[in-house]
Amino acid sequence: MPKKVYEKELKALQARLVDMQAWVQASGARVVVIFEGRDAAGKGSTISRVSQYLNPRVTRVVALPTPTEREKTQWYFQRYVPHLPAAGEIVLMDRSWYNRAGVEHVMGYCTNIEYHRFLHQAPIFERMLVEDGVLLLKYWFSVSDVEQEKRFRSRNDDPLRRWKLSPNDVLSITKWEDYSRAKDTMVVHTDIPEARWFEVDNDDKRRGRINMIHHLLSQIPYEHVERAPIVIPPRPPSGGYERPPRELQNYVPDYVATILPDDAAAE
DSSP states (O other), rough: OOOOHHHHHHHHHHHHHHHOOOOOHHHTTTEEEEESSSSSSHHHHHHHHHHTTTTTEEEEEEEOOOOOOTTGGGGGGGGGGGGOOOOTEEEESSOOGGGTTTHHHHHSSSSSHHHHHHHHHHHHHHHHHHTTTEEEEEEEOOOOHHHHHHHHHHHHOOOGGGGGGGHHHHHHHHHHHHHHHHHHHHHHHHHHHHBBBEEEEOSSHHHHHHHHHHHHHHOOOOOOOOOOOOOOOOOOOOOOOOOOOGGGGGOOOOTHHHSSSSHHTOO
16 A cells, blocks of 8 residues: 555544544443454554554553453453453454464364354454443454565564564464464354444554554544634733743753764754
8 A cells, every 4th residue: 555645544534443442432432442363463563553643541542451360260251351441442452362263272272162162252242342332342453474574574683673572473484374364263152242343454554454443443433523622722921930040950961962963963
């Protein structure tokens, strides 16, 4: 997708996301958006574009770490419940309870009994959420094996993004078919009328982001909310306040002055 077309459309969709967020606040809606998919499928970068201009007090990203020893003894869904939205909130889940249907099952981090219990309980849990009024959307980000390996190698060569690459990520190359079977089984059991799975073809990240955000907006029944204009008052005249001398303040050193050429330092 050409960069100029992408940037123009992305900005327009992000403006609509701001409108959608205003409706969520005004209406008291509760929205949960689940982002799942293969490693390096582009979930995180899409979440960044969705949340870029949204109010973090209203829209928050949930990305839970590995469960603690105590959490491992709880009902599986229990650790996710505290992160569900209250009225007027949006939660973007960077991976979710579907860890159990994917990485935990494929890598042997859960038992077969726990895995099959999850496949039975997940639709029940989600029907309860929807029945209670939660707007639940589930997206699976798909990427080809060739593109996934390309992104892994790119991350490994980039010190700014190497943190995104874990030993489990690399192992997913050797377990491609296992993950494919796990995903297919997950969809069979959890693609329910109340909470459908929507697949995002994300080999082209720009195209995938635009398609996903546009679809998300089409699934939320938001309306335009008129917001009262904010009037910035004139600054009142000085009451005699004098700022303390600059040399008494503990300023951050001007590092920029050391890297700019002499003719630009004064600008």
